[in-house]
Amino acid sequence: MTCEPVLEARYLGRFFSDRATQSERWIIKGLSFALHEGEFVTLVGPSGSGKSTLLNLLAQIDRPSAGEIRLHGEVISAPSRPGQSAGANGRIGYIMQDDNLLPWRTLRANVEYPLQIQGRLDASFRKRVDELIAAVGLNGFENHYPHELSGGMRKRASIIRTLAYDPPVILMDEPFGALDAESRLHIQEDLVRLWELGRKTILFVTHDITEAIALGDRTLTLTKSPACIRGEHLIDISRPRSVDSLVTEPNYPGIFSRIRAEV
Template sequence: MTCAPVLEVRDLGKAFTDRGTQSERWIIRGLSFTLREGEFVTLVGPSGSGKSTLLNLLAQIDTPSAGDIRLHGEVISSPSQQGLNAGSQGRIGYIMQDDNLLPWRTLRANVEYPLEIQGRLDAPFRKRVDELIAAVGLSGFENHYPHELSGGMRKRASIIRTLAYDPPVILMDEPFSALDAESRLHIQNDLVRLWELGRKTILFVTHDITEAIALGDRTLTLTKSPASIRGEHLIDIPRPRSVDSLVTEPHYPGIFGRIRAEV
C-alpha cells in the first residue's frame, strides 16, 4: 500500500435551513480526513451524526456548504462549484443500504447496467463481469431476476455491480444492515476477498463497532451533529480477520473499548 492520498476532505461543512425558524443548522462542520490508495477505512458515529449526509457529499449527489473534496488532488466538490457530477464520472462508486437492483433485469443485466450507461460493455468487461459473478458464488444465477434471489445474493450482486466498472474509490453506507447474521458474515468475507484482489480505496460506514474492526485498516469516529472527526484508530490485527474470531485477538478488546468510548 502506498501513502498517496486518493480522497481528501478539507474542512467540510453542510448546513440546512430550519423551515420553522429559518435559522441555519449545521449537520457537518469542520470535518477533515484523508483516504490513502488501497485503504479500507471504516467510519462509525452516533445515530443522526450525519454519516449518510457525508457519503452523499462525497458521492457528489449533494453540495457542501463549506470546505472542499479532492480526488487525486483535484477539487471535485466545493460550495462555489455549479451543478452536481454524481460519481465524479465513474471514479466514485456508491453502495447504499438497499440493493437497488432493477426488477425487470436479470442478475447479469443488473451487474452490466453501469457499463452499458458508460458505453464500456465490451468483451474485456464482459469477462470481468463473469469473473466477479463467479467470485461471489453467483454462477448459475446469471439469468435469475431479483425476486428469484435471496437478500444475500442481491447484496452480492449490488457489490459486484459497482466493482464491475472499476471505480478507484468506493463508498458503502451500512450495506449489510438488513441481512441476517449468517448472510452478513459470508458477505463480509466476500467483500474483503474482493478488496484484497483489487485493492480499491473503500470508505465503509457502519454502526457496528465489531464490523468496523473486522473490515478496516483504520476506523474513524464522528462526533455528534454537527459532525467532525473525533478519533482515528489503527486496526493492528493481522488479516485475514472475521467477526466470529475477533474476540480471540489480544488487541481486540482495547480497540473496541477506545472506539466505543467515542461513539
C-alpha cells in the same frame, strides 16, 4: 500507500435551513480526513450524526456548504464549484443500504447496467463480470431476476455491480444492515476477498463496532451532529480476520473499548 490521498475532505460542512427557526442547522462542520490508495477505512458514529449526509457529499449527490472534496488532488466539489457530476464521472462508486437492483433486469443485466450506460460493455468487461459473478458464488444465477434471489444474493450482486466498472474509490453506507447474521458474515468475507483482489480504496460506514474492526485498516469516529472527526484508530490485527474469532484476538478488547468510548 502513496503520500497523496486518493480522496480527501477538507473542513467540510453542510447545513440545512430550519424553517421553524429561520436558521441554519449544521449537520457536518469542519470535517477533515483523507483516504489513501488501497485502504479499507471504516467509519462509525452516533445515530443521526450525519454519516449518510457525508457519503452523499463525497459521492457528489449533494453539494457542501463549506470546505472542499479532492480526488487525486483535484477539487471535485466545493460550495462555489459549478457542474459537479454524481460519482465524479464513474471514479467514485456508491453502495447504499438497499440493493437497488432493477426488477425487470436479470442478475447479469443488473451487474452490466453501469457499464452499458457508460458505453464500456465490451468483451473484456463481460469477462470481468463473469469473474466477479463467480467470485461471489453467483454463477448459475446469471439469468435470475431479483425477486428470485435471496437478500444475500441481491446484496452480492449490488457489490459486484459497482466493482464491475472499476471505480478507484468505493463508498458503502451500512450495506449489510438488513441481512441476517449468517448472510452478513458470509458477505463480509466476500467483500474482503474482493477488496484484496482489486485493492480498491473503500470507505465503509457502519454502526457495528465489531464489523468496523473486522473489516478496516483504520476506523474513524464521528462526533454528534454537527459532525466532525473525533478519533482515528489503527486496526493492528493481522488479516485474514473473522467476526466469529475476532474476540479472541489480544488487541481486540482495547480497540473496541477505545472506539466505543467515542461513539
